[in-house]
Amino acid sequence: MNKKIKVLVVDDSLFFRGVLTKKLAEFSNIEVLGYARDAFEAKEKIPELKPDVVTLDVEMPKLNGIEFLKQLLPEHPVPVVLVSSVSINVFDALAAGAVDFVRKPDLSKVDTISSFMNELASKITIASRAKVTTNKSKSAVSTLTRNSFMPIKTSPLANATIIALGASTGGTEATISVIKDLPPDTPGILVVQHMPPGFTKMYAERLNRICKMEVREAVDGDIVKNGLVLIAPGDYHMRLAKMGPNFVVKCFQADKVSGHRPSVDVLFNSVAEVAKKNAVGIIMTGMGRDGAQGLLNMRKQGAYTIGQSRESCVVYGMPMEAKNIGAVTIEASSENIPHVLRKHLSML
Missing domain, CATH: 3.40.50.180 (Methylesterase CheB, C-terminal domain)
Incomplete structure (x- = not known):
């Protein structure tokens, strides 16, 4: 039996956290360890839970996803999949070390949610095998x-x-x-x-x-x-x-x-x-x-x-x-x- 991919969901929206934790748990290869409501809670839970992959909202209060990645990845190089609306900040987060991203869906449309979850699960699977790079490692250009x-x-x-x-x-x-x-x-x-x-x-x-x-x-x-x-x-x-x-x-x-x-x-x-x-x-x-x-x-x-x-x-x-x-x-x-x-x- 293949080992399940352990995922931590990080999102400040109560409703969206609920959707992600419930729907991801329906995939046979994914185990949802829990969730974090903001970057500070995530920073506490990641060393404790040791997830294989983190899903992360880019736009969060207190500490946004970009600054969170810059602080987290040098200490805990965990693959991160961004879940974001259309925003230029996604590319700043990718530059900070996130592996990939998925566009947030229109939650009022059932078909959209289904295709979104399939895409997210696929990218979580890919991310679980990815090599995480940080700004520090990227700076070593010859x-x-x-x-x-x-x-x-x-x-x-x-x-x-x-x-x-x-x-x-x-x-x-x-x-x-x-x-x-x-x-x-x-x-x-x-x-x-x-x-x-x-x-x-x-x-x-x-x-x-x-x-x-x-x-x-x-x-x-x-x-x-x-x-x-x-x-x-x-x-x-x-x-x-x-x-x-x-x-x-x-x-x-x-x-x-x-x-x-x-x-x-x-x-x-x-x-x-x-x-x-x-x-x-x-x-x-x-x-x-x-x-x-x-x-x-x-x-x-x-x-x-x-x-x-x-x-x-x-x-x-x-x-x-x-x-x-x-x-x-x-x-x-x-x-x-x-x-x-x-x-x-x-x-x-």
Whole structure:
């Protein structure tokens, strides 16, 4: 019999605490140890109860979830799944070390509650296997990555290159590590991050403030160009297409692929078909196998492919699946992927 995942629920809403503790207990692989009404109560209960995973509301009185994570994780590195309304604070909490997040549902709709609970239970299961990182551990970025970017030769091949990146659990921060310091002349980058609607636009805006490249949420028909990063919108697939002399993105709703919408496989397969060898594929942290087959198809077409290393992944799932089927040309940590990428582009 598999060991149950022990969960502590932290939420200041009496009603929402009740919903979470009752509904999570209905999952056969989850045991709810109890709840905490605020961060101070949680700080007392976590060392005592030793949960495998904590669910955490970001917006709480007295001490918000972000400050709570900064204080908690260095002493008690427990995986945390955020339960939040649409708020930019989610990304601050992920930066502080939370593993993943789930959007709070409309509690007046039964179907919404059911799908929310299934998603939360799934992310709790993933989080129970995740590697917890803190601000302290994230700060150890190598000097090589910070200072050794090689300039891109201005060549038709480099300028025609498409960079496609896919990530899931742990990917919001890992993706920032990759693109944050890439210079404005970097070829266009297409990103699929498993994320619900509403959050992808805020995520793109957050990246745009801290990156040297321009970053925005993709709109159907956007032209891919140097210096631009396009994030697939939540609940929409994104694929690459050719329109006249330009590469463009097509954003559309269709069935989930590899269990996701947006799907990394949809993006990678389209890049393999349209850009062929003039492409780079990067697969990063996340559970499951979304993107693995698509990356293999890219490599078969002559593209250069990079997989995030086990040591730097929050969840070494998608990169592992890609590596196991021969889709990865080279592995690198999230901090060193930019150096590997720039070196490759400079040699084109």
